[in-house]
Amino acid sequence: MTDNELREQIATYCESNNVPGFVAGVYHAGEQTVVAHGIANVATGAAMREDTGFLFGSVTKVLTTTLVLRQVERGVLDLDAPVVEHLPDFTAGDRILVRHLVTHTNGIDADLYFPDEKGRDALRTYVDGLGSDTLFEPGEQLSYSNGGMIVAGRLLEVVTGTPFPDLLQREVYAPVGMTNSSTSAEQAILRSTAIGHFPDPRTRRPRPTGVFMLPDTWGPAGGTPIGTVADLLAFGRTHLANGVSPTGERVLSAASVASMRQVWHDMRTPNVPPMGMGWVLYPFGDTTVLAMSGASPGGVSILCVVPEHDLVFTAFGNTSGAIMLQDQLLRWLLTERLGVRISTMIADLDPDVDLTPYVGTYRSNQLRIDVGIADGQLEESVTYEPADESQERIFTNFAGGATQAPPQRYVPVRPGLFAPAGYPLDTFDGYLRLLLVSFHDVRDGQARFRNGGGRLTRRA
Structure with missing residues (x-):
């Protein structure tokens, strides 16, 4: 794989689709490539660099799940324990288990609940404000759950006595070697950081977002963590190596890594891939891609790990439309670089279906x-x-x-x-x-x- 192959695809797409900036990285069989293109912030003209930071968005959910399993390994948490054992004021139901939080099978109805709180009490405020409404009984269905991950973050704070941002720094960033990652705009502003953009309704040209990140209450679901492509590649390589980071430190046991790759719920429909623990398990032919994408205000990230082929792919684009390029690059890597045959998902339509x-x-x-x-x-x-x-x-x-x-x-x-x-x-x-x-x-x-x-x- 050469830098030029990546650069050409990225430049062509960005210039044709009004994506100001894009940065991507690939690790494969011991070789690592990072490519940056365009502008990180159209208001300042700052270039997108290989070491430019960006909001992880929901990619953070895999980091949060990793934190949960570290506590499970230490005996501090039990995946099959009710959440109310540790959070007695949790109102969403006494049948929701810790496992349901990180497998998106909890049913918590709070996906657009955004309490505006900063600081050490942010996650407490979130949980205290949750209602009792649920979409389904725990384990009955699968629904992507920001609320479940935020409750998991608060659970981690309670059992460790450590605020979530500090725990993330100590238990993931440091042992993985994510040296340029943080959880606050105050830290990110000290280095090159991209912001998101939206199409101007009059000109369709990208304009900068009016807000950089979501409130602190959304940290464990992806509202606040910020880092670089190299940092996410290091995290992905840790999961490739069965829990051992590029620094040589063991972050998770091989058994915990395997449990994250296990199918915990399958809706058996093409639009909802099987769910692991933290990871979404995308089938591409006979190959499984562990993946999570993440939206932030005007931006989108992605992290993919392909254990069968020793590959990690990650990228960030600073408009939401960049997800189309991320999909294009992922398919190109699978087919052209790895020789994976991608199955046809939909061969034909059926106009006779009763609507x-x-x-x-x-x-x-x-x-x-x-x-x-x-x-x-x-x-x-x-x-x-x-x-x-x-x-x-x-x-x-x-x-x-x-x-x-x-x-x-x-x-x-x-x-x-x-x-x-x-x-x-x-x-x-x-x-x-x-x-x-x-x-x-x-x-x-x-x-x-x-x-x-x-x-x-x-x-x-």
């Missing part, structure tokens, strides 16, 4: 999705319903001001599975299979759940 079981209104925390039928297709309208002014302000900043999307049409692939209209079917063979929408648990002619982007909403 009526899926029509209705589905809800989750501060989100309503209305599903109807138009011209033989499903049509969905997504509405954000903020709980209060603070929630609206934070979410609006996170979304770049756009909180209402135009209706989206979906075409039937088979009963219960739909593709966004107008996309080539091979779009869904890669990471972007998440664009598909599925419906689950049909009872009395009505689906009980909708799953989009890995997240469940429940029929109202």
Whole structure:
């Protein structure tokens, strides 16, 4: 693999799709490559460099899970213990186990809950403010859960007596060798750091985000950790090496690393890959890619580990559309570099599917999705319903001001599975299979759940 091959693909995509800056890294069989392109911040003109830092976003969830398993190995936590044993004021249910938090099977309905709190009490404030609403019984379904990871972060604080940012620094950053990683804007500003961008609604050109990061309450889910491509490559290599970091320090036991790669829940639908512990387990043909992507205000990151081929891939782009380039690079690495044959996810559509079981209104925390039928297709309208002014302000900043999307049409692939209209079917063979929408648990002619982007909403 040469730097030029990566550079050419990155430059071509960024210049054609208004992505200001992009940085990517690949480790394969002892060789490591890092490539940077473009601008880290259009307001200052600062270049994106190979050592430019960026928000990890939800890639942090794998770091949080690693922290949990370190405490399990020490006997401080038990994966099968109820969360309320350590957090007696936890209101989401006494049947939620520690394991449910890190396998996204907890059902906590709080995916858009953004309490605005800073400092040492941030995670306590989050947990204290959680309601008792759940989307499903623990272990019944799978739904990507920011809330579960944040509760796990608070759990770690309670059992270790250490604030989450300090614990992350001591127990992951230091032993892995993530020397340029931090958890605060105050630390990040001391070095080269990228910010996110959103398309200007008038010019479509990228404009800088108005807020750098989410509140401290979202730290364990990905709101605050910041670092470099080299740091994430080091973390990925630690999981490649069965828990031993590039510094030679053992971070996790081989058994814990294996448990993170184990399938803990499988929805058996193409748009929701099997879930490990922390990792999402993406099947690409006969090869499994351990992956997690992460959104931040105006940016998107990704970390992929391919144990069968001794490969780690990570990248950050400072507009949300950069996920398309990340998918392109991942597929190129798998097919051209590793010789992996990627199976066709969707061979054809089925126009004869009965659409009526899926029509209705589905809800989750501060989100309503209305599903109807138009011209033989499903049509969905997504509405954000903020709980209060603070929630609206934070979410609006996170979304770049756009909180209402135009209706989206979906075409039937088979009963219960739909593709966004107008996309080539091979779009869904890669990471972007998440664009598909599925419906689950049909009872009395009505689906009980909708799953989009890995997240469940429940029929109202």
